[in-house]
Amino acid sequence: MTDPRIADPAPAPVVRPHLITSDAEALETAQNFAERVRAEASIRDTERRLPWKELDEFVATGLWGISVPKEYGGAGVSATTLAQVTATIAAADGSLSQIPQNHYYSLEVLRVGGSETQKRYFYDRVLAGERTGNALAEIGHKDFKRRTHLTRDGGRWRVNGTKYYCTGAIYAHWIPTLVSAEEEGAVRTYIAFIPRSAPGVTVVDDWDGFGQRVTGSGTVRFEDVGVEPEWIVPFQSSFETATTIGPVAQIIHAAIDLGIGEGAYRDTLDFVRGRARPWIDAKVETAAEDPLTLSEIGQVRVRLRAADALLRRAGRLVDEAMANPTEDTVASASIAVAEAKILSTKAGLLAANKLFELSGTSSTMKVDNYDRYWRNVRTHTLHDPVRWKYQAIGQYILNGRRPPRHGAI
Structure with missing residues (x-):
């Protein structure tokens, strides 16, 4: 009997994308696209509806080609912009934002290690609308x-x-x-x-x-x-010298976590303003006036803003390392990204948890599917253990030891 889970072997249809030419255009395009796909994100999650139509639209925007270097016809956007674009999409749909993560990662692998012929061929394919996935992980075999x-x-x-x-x-x-x-x-x-x-x-x-x-x-x-x-x-061989493959991979992961947290926070604000009830001892008319709720809302806001600030700082250091890849610049970028990844993990999880704590029992109704935020951020933050990032930061700060060079730091 044929396994019904085996996917159609035909590749996805090619969509001729718009050519984005600047960071500003990439950011604006991401915001507009996020607004369009947000409405049905919950339904896609609930029904596990694979987003073929949305992906074709995503590619058509030109966002899948924004990291192609300018000399090869792309926008060559900064790492900060790439992270912001990812976070913007993640706030609307966490799953949709993760799908191109390895696409961007493979383009960085190509930039660092590919030949001129390979770069021109695959960058042209991407700008023509083709997308890459990944087959990197496997259950550990030493043989x-x-x-x-x-x-x-x-x-x-x-x-x-x-x-x-x-x-x-x-x-x-x-x-x-x-x-x-x-x-x-x-x-x-x-x-x-x-x-x-x-x-x-x-x-x-x-x-x-x-x-x-x-x-x-x-x-x-x-x-x-x-x-x-x-x-x-x-x-x-790309890791035998100082390259930015690892920091680029990780800054996108951090952006996904931050974006999911931002999405949860947005829905928290809407729920508290419109549907939550104040606690009886608060002696106020609305949940939005509850002093303890206000305090918690402020704490989540600060944590998300701090994660965003670290992400932007990390992006600047990644850009510097891409322009001048040395042992020191790449190590500095890797540590900055690790700091951002730690805080985006904590902030994303906090925002997803507080959505329920501050909104109350009625926020757990199946129809709202708010648990998708916690499920998504909890699942995605398991990619790389942040406990090892704390250790890498400590070694770098205290003992001057550069972090290991691989895709997870």
Whole structure:
């Protein structure tokens, strides 16, 4: 019997996008798009309705191409703008904001490690409306043959293996895949840009996490998939020198958490103003005049604003590191992003929790689906443990030790 979760092997249709040319235009476009998709975000989450139509519209706005460098025809927006765009979309729909995270990540991997030919080819594809997903994570196998691996077959390369948590793969035209290759007795890693429609690629829609339900973060299997050499980009070597791949990946994650918190906070304000009741001992007419509620509203506001400030500061340092990637600039950017990620995690969770605490029992009704904020931010903040970010910051500040270079710091 055919597994009904196996997705259609045909790639998503190409949507010719608008070409965004500036940071200001990117920010305005994100705000307008967020307003359009906010209305049905709850329904998509409740029904686990995959957002095919919304993604086509998302791509059509041009936002998926904003990190393409100017010299390759894109807007080359700042890291701060990329984070703000992500947070804006996340405030409207947490799942929708996460889908392009690995798309932007793969474009940074390409910028750092790709050849000129590869950059021009894939950047052109993105500006033409094609999108990338990811197949990076897998259940830890130390044995090379049990990992997703790349082997030579005559003049071509073959990929075999299974990946999990493949956010966006189901929607993608290309699936950037982390592969291991054995070379002269040593194992090295690469990112292979594999067509979603390639023979041997199977995408299984089996993501059943309680949050981020429509991110398409399921399983991808590769069975003797042919890969052209031109699709293979160095990955391990990109971390042997100081690069911004890690900070770029992490600042987008931080922005998602902040944005979900902002969305929860917006709905908290609306509920307290219009539907919540004041506690009897407050002796006030409305919940919006309850002094303890006012205090808590202020605390959430301060925490979100602080996270936003750290995110903007981190963006500036990431931009500096991208322009001048040295051991010191990349370490400084990584630490700044770690600080922002810690606070965006705390602020996002706080806002999601306070929505219920300050709104009362009636806010738990199924029809409102407010629990999606907590489910989404709790699920997404589990990507990288913030306890290790505290440790990295402490080592850097106290002992002058630079953080490790990888995609999670």
